[in-house]
Amino acid sequence: MGIARVGTWLLLAMTLPLAASATDDPAPAIANGKMLYEARCAGCHDRASDRTPSRDILAHNPPAFILNAMRGVMAPMAAGLSDDEMKAVALYLGAAAAPEPGDPNPNAIWGPSSAQMPLDGPRCEGPPPPIDLSAAQWNGWSLRPDNARYQPNPGFAAADVPRLKVKWAFHYPGSKNGQATVIGNRLYVTSMSGAVYALDARSGCVYWRFDSLAATRSSVSIGPIANRPGHRYALYFSDWTKSAVAIDAETGEPLWRTKVDDSSGLQMTGSPTLYNGVLLVPISTGNEAYARNDDYVCCKFIGSLVALDANSGEILWKTYTTDKKPEPYRLNAKGRQMWGPSGGSIWSAPTIDPARGLIYVATSNSHTDAFHDGADSVIAMDFKTGAIRWKNQLLKDDNYINGCPAAANCPHPVGPDFALGDSVILHTLKDGKQMLIAGQKSGDVYALDPDADGKIVWRHRLSSGSALGGVEFGSAADDDNVYVGISDVVNFRDPKPGLTAIRIADGAILWNTPAPGTPCRWSNIFCSGAISMAVTAISGVAFAASMDGHFRAYATADGSIVWDFNTSADPITDVLGKPAYGGVMDGAGPTIVNGMVYVHSGYAGRSTANIRDLKGREGNLLIAFSVDGR
Template identity: 45%
Template sequence: MIKPIGFTCDVRFLLKIIGVILGGVASAFAQSPNGATIYAQHCARCHEGDKTGWAPRRQALTKLAPEVISAELHRGFMSKVATLTDEEKRAVTSYLAGKPVEAFRMAALPAPEGLCPAGLAPSDFLSGPRWNGWGIDTGNSRFQPADMAGITADQISHLKLKWAFAFPLAKAAYSQPVVAGGRVFVGSKNGAVYSLDAATGCTNWVYQASTAGVRSAVSIGPRSPSGGFAAYFGDGEGQVHAVDAITGQALWKVKVDNHQRAKITGAVQLYEGRLYVPVASGEEGAAANPKYECCTSRGSLVALDAQTGKQLWQTYVIPSAPRRTRKKASGTQLWGPSGGGVWSAPTIDPKRRLVYVATGNQFSDPEEGFADSVVAIAMDSGKIAWGRKLLKGDFWNVGCISSDKEGCPKGEGPDFDFGSSAILHTLSSGHQVLLAGQKSGVLHILDPDKRGAVIRQVRVGKGSISGGIEWGPASDKDKVYTAVSDRDLNNPEAGGGLIATQIATGEQVWRVPAPKPPCLGEKGCSAAQPAAVTVIPGAVFSGSLDGHLRVYATADGKLLWDLDTRKPFSTVNNVPGKGGSMNGAGPTIVGGMMFVNSGYDFANGTPGNVLLAFSVDGR
């Protein structure tokens, strides 16, 4: 069944960097003086004053359609930041677009084309080759075994495009594709979740989830005792959805946090009939508004009954409730402590009956709780068993990159939080360790039997606001593979690289530097590799902001394949498709096919909107 769907927008990564859609043309000054005044008063402090270069300048965004600008102001990231009336938003949109615009209205997604014929419903989603959730397994290894991958390292150079699907009215493709029962489940920036046929790309159903996009990966699980299977996921408005995996019909929907800026970017984890939900916040970006009382949100882990959506418990990683701290020079009240968002999928430890979350930085002082930490939470009670704080004093919000820094916390930190999941890895000795990659560029190896004590710390990158280690590594039997971002906006050849580390000893096995980006001189081009890594026996996959997916031999780092996705594609749903920067999710390898997103307009990346499916020789 195809539901009516409409255009939506969402941002997670831009909470760190104000790489949001606001722009226009200088020639519009004369055409819209009121809009220019509003822009100067409310927008220029970041978009003209950001010394880091993350907030886009007007001249960089002259090709944006007015409806895209308007949607960002009304439904996207800037709706959480700018306190403007509808008429002021309209005036700013006219100014930025360089022409008059009508009042905002949600643009409708086109009716889906390329629908699947009847009779393709699977009998069991969990019996055949599959990739379920963010990290494949409850330990978030992102390692796909040979029997599930269906592709060998020797076959990778023979991969050919089988089909491409374009997300309508989207400038990014960032949800990890999940494959089960011969179907692909994937979220989108336009707020819809799609079920596609893995072999052909035809559309089974479309579910409109949110007005703020769906970044999280989908988790598939049985609907006992009623039978059937459900697809579970979170959205940019802090809601968790359960839908019938075969029909796309809604089963239940709950909001897991009452804060108005709560959002879910990491995948939910399904285990023993419970959903473990990571909760983050868009409040870090709202701090750029000089009138905003920053900040009152706290990251948390929520447990839900998977059958009903009933909340069982919620645990904040900063236990103390925010309180009034001081006032800005302008008189705006400030609050703290806040932050510690859980941006990534939780990690399940069945042996110790713990759930691990890696947390973000604090949005405001004072320092309390477990920001920039790996936290162990009892899966049955929600009680914090232990927390290992790996960086102190990391107070940061988007106010820190505005021209006056009025909203920046005292003791501004580097924004070196954890954006990726911890990996629970079992060594050949049987001992288990936790692997946690941080935006500082450090890979932490922790002992879960000693309350997260640090075994060793391995530096793989320099670290920066955009990583360091951004979306996370992958591990196989004895090595962990870490891609490095270290993006430098003033030097597109800087950053990037892939490192293989022996987990038992911390020794570097090999390191492959990023090649010179073929796209030098083009917008968004960079050698940085912030996307999540994927590994199969003998081969490791890493995407880059230059739009290339490169595959390396796990033994020695030899390049096996180089795929350029930074180009237009013909699509099975007849929506114009184009690849761009590769960021966020890594490729999904399952059943003899590879599924990968291309396009990432945030943080001055190259826009794109395609999901690409490859098979050996295109068969």
Template identity: 40%
Template sequence: MAASGYAEAGVEAGVPNARSVRVGVEAGVQERVEDGGALYARNCARCHDLGLPRTPTRHVLSGLAPERIVAALESGTMRTQGAERTPEERRAIAAFLTGKAVGDTPAPPPLRMCATSAAPAATNAPQWNGWGLSPANDRFQRGAAAGLTPNDVPRLKVKWAFGFAGDASAAVQPSIVGGRVFVASVPGRIYALDLREGCAVWTFDADIMVRTAVDVGDAGGTRAAFFGDVAGNVYSVDANTGRLRWKHHVDDHPIARVTGTPKLYAGRLYVPVSSIEEVAGADPKYPCCTFRGSVVALDAATGAVVWKTYVIPEAPKPTRTNKVGTQLFGPSGAAVWSSPTIDENTSTIYVATGDSYSDPPAETSDAIVALDLKTGAIKWSQQMTAGDAFNLACGGPDPTNCPDAKGPDVDFGSPPILVTLASGKRALVIGQKSAVVHALDPDDKGKVLWSTRIGRGGALGGVEWGSAADTERIYVPLSDIAFRQRGLDIAGMTPNPDVGGGLFALQLADGKEAWHAAPPGCNGRPNCSPAQSAPASVAAGVVFSGSVDGHLRAYSTKDGSIVWDFDTAKEYTTVNGVKARGGSIDVGGPAIAGGMVVTTSGYAQWGGLGGNVLLAFSVDGK
């Protein structure tokens, strides 16, 4: 039997009787469940039941509110697929997956607002602003701004916890600015919380999910907060009140999104643009692919476009038709997944790019690209893996749309870090999904200075979301997540508890390993992986690194010894009265400022541990 036929037969056979999903519900909902089961089997199961990369399993989807699934199909990540279904069919699929009808989800408790919500945010308080803290994206909190000493770190305890109502995931980078925590949630609600108490100063509802951190700064005489959503919109709101200042749609491609955090610098907001077209490309009927990654410079005061540069200069053209007659296009891809890095000395912006989605592979995919800060003109690019054209057809049951190049999908999910070496020479250091860490010369057109392998790498392996660097070393968390083979078991992927993880300290000067901290292990925890996909942060002589196993650990920068270990995967009493628990730590890393360490916890993707909590730690919890 052909691979696609085998997959469809397997998922059809594996769909449970709808009556086992929800017994005793009203007849109308039961009918929707039954209809939804058939719709799911025909249109969704081939991806969600077979554990494809970047695809949440049915088990993960079953934990969501039905409203979230409908929103994803109507205006979210799955809006392209959802457009082929009627409103009633979308609700039927949601009812099948969750056993609940839209409207059944109970309302969360009233949000606890701060008594001093009208007071403006402090402007001189220590901060962790945006993704990488500094224009160089080094994720290094220097000196007194951390408010911690090495002796304080072992005494860190939870000061407060905040729950995201109805969410099964809390995987985003928080920001600390002006005595407030700015953080996004899955449905797109932005919270400004008091750093010390966790009460809410204001909230703002974006149109759809927000995965970026929030960058805060002055724009046109106003203290503003900036972020992007997964529909390709960028927002500016008043940082003191949450009032919308402007909103701008940065790309017209139907599945473009903003995943990397926009960077505010000198009156302009630099926005990286990505997409999930490599997911849509798995469908043989989809005309893969036409998206190109880009950087957009906006006037921070008004949102007006100053310039926009596609990192693939050539527009996609028709290439060939696939075996079912669908016209294919290329070149495409090279999404910019991470926050831009600013070089103040040379007025340059550096971005790292994703893989190509279709043939022919682009020369600027899997690359570091340097652009002129003022004009957006490309100064140079350095490709680290050539020929990496990939989409999810390559690993799925129907390879029709897989590019002939069939690349390894080992692009960049994290930004380059700009550092100055002891010699005075400068370098861009960055980890790749190939599990190779590179140093490039920004002053010699990206010439490779050194490359060091730390693991096996792969589509989900190697370095995922980011490293941190101080003045001597780069600290690199290793994913290398692996899964146990379960055939067509629709329970979804099961992480291998014996593979992946570890933290590596490499010398900035030559890439040689200073130390390596092996993962402590899962110790029998179900659905556990030791992989360390989340970005690291460094402060107070320690490296903070979260793990898919649910632990947030602090490692000594001297030798990699663990000086503090907190298991976030448990239930919490929250300041906002929402039932919350922690889980896997991924995508976002800890923000450190003013004696506080703030992180999100919960990420059920890849068979991990779901959760919905924001945790704030302080010395002795005081």
């Protein structure tokens, strides 16, 4: 999925001289950072092409966010730098987004210590209610392990949807966050700031905040935990320390942390799936962004799925998307050794097939022209052992890195970057026959036969696709149909953003509703009707959000828009009583439970027209809707 998931992470290919200490007078460090940026970074970011973030996009992120990127996902590009050297670059790039002069918090630039971390909302009065796993819930990426993103008991009727109004909004640091997990009246949400919050689902007050060691954007799952005296339920997620993490779901107390991979540039993006005491963690990378640097050793990463014992954190098995190990195979355009195969990231939550004892994953593109048989594939793995039972490669030789054809590490030929980035849906027809539904950035939607090693039953190409086009974060399926959002935000040939309904039994296209063109608070390519965020459905209605900040409900009978709420044009009063803005809507989708609809608005610095528009208007809101706002 590549930079479509990397977003605003920095492409910092540089070697910095010693910087002035950024914790004293920041001016010398800023000046040094400016000089270094112009010498080593401006060539890419001042003339940004492809999906490389521009200088303006980078500047929308505060220094602490940029510094965390260099310490975490961008560590390969910042290798060998001292902390002060990284702070110098972060101060220069993020100067416009830094706290105002005179901020009473002495750590305002780099963030408070863990003991000073704010709750970002009012503390709830009284103790939280006990966890009841039999209560109404949305637990993990989807309500069920089939990953259909369908809520049969939403707590309101389809006829009530036009009356949905904001009940509360939670404004907090981070971007590209996980979606809400709800168990009864408890709500959990993660943040790219590294924070995990436990909120009251009805009011948005905060019970506790846990600060992980690095950014996390995976949706959390809750389950019972054994052999831990005093602990009944665990909350599971992954973070960018390359680890799976378990904390106490009632108190936020740490339970275990297990590193699941040690590859360079690892990104933990897909949500883990919890099933029968096993935590399944997908592994992905930012290699195709890093490989734009001609000095980067391209490319040794292979995507994988890791199974852990949910009680202990012990790794049970690990299966790579190809059994071929990366080996030296040719020199790049500057004479440096290249490795391959590489790629095949798993960007999405694994899907469980209990009857067959299988797990289904969808994979991303290859990074080199050394053949990778598991790239752009749907793969079935044995739940107990991880053994690959079958593999259907839907597109061969999709070899891609950023910056081609100029980058020395470019594969030959360069592929279109048509990853499968959404979770596979396991659908059961009324006659008991099952199909697997998969979407691709090419704009293709497939129905595969799980009884015939994933043979294609039907296929539709809903758009010409692009690197940020086609199907991105996921579709939703009810009893009969699948509802597919098309992004095409950077498709300059024939973009077709919108929502399409397909009857699963025979592949008939029932309707297509093009995305309405609407103005935005910002003026850039992300002022778009692109539907990249995952779709969610209830009986009679499909909920889909677009990058222009609109959150809409579509009648599943005919595709008509029955409700439209602009999350980003005007400020929304948050739970602290302060005005806050939403923004671009992308990534993890809405969750629906107990008469409430929860959705994020705001995504990684994309929602500002210019630097002056940043202060107070760059959105990152979790918005809760209910009928009449009750």
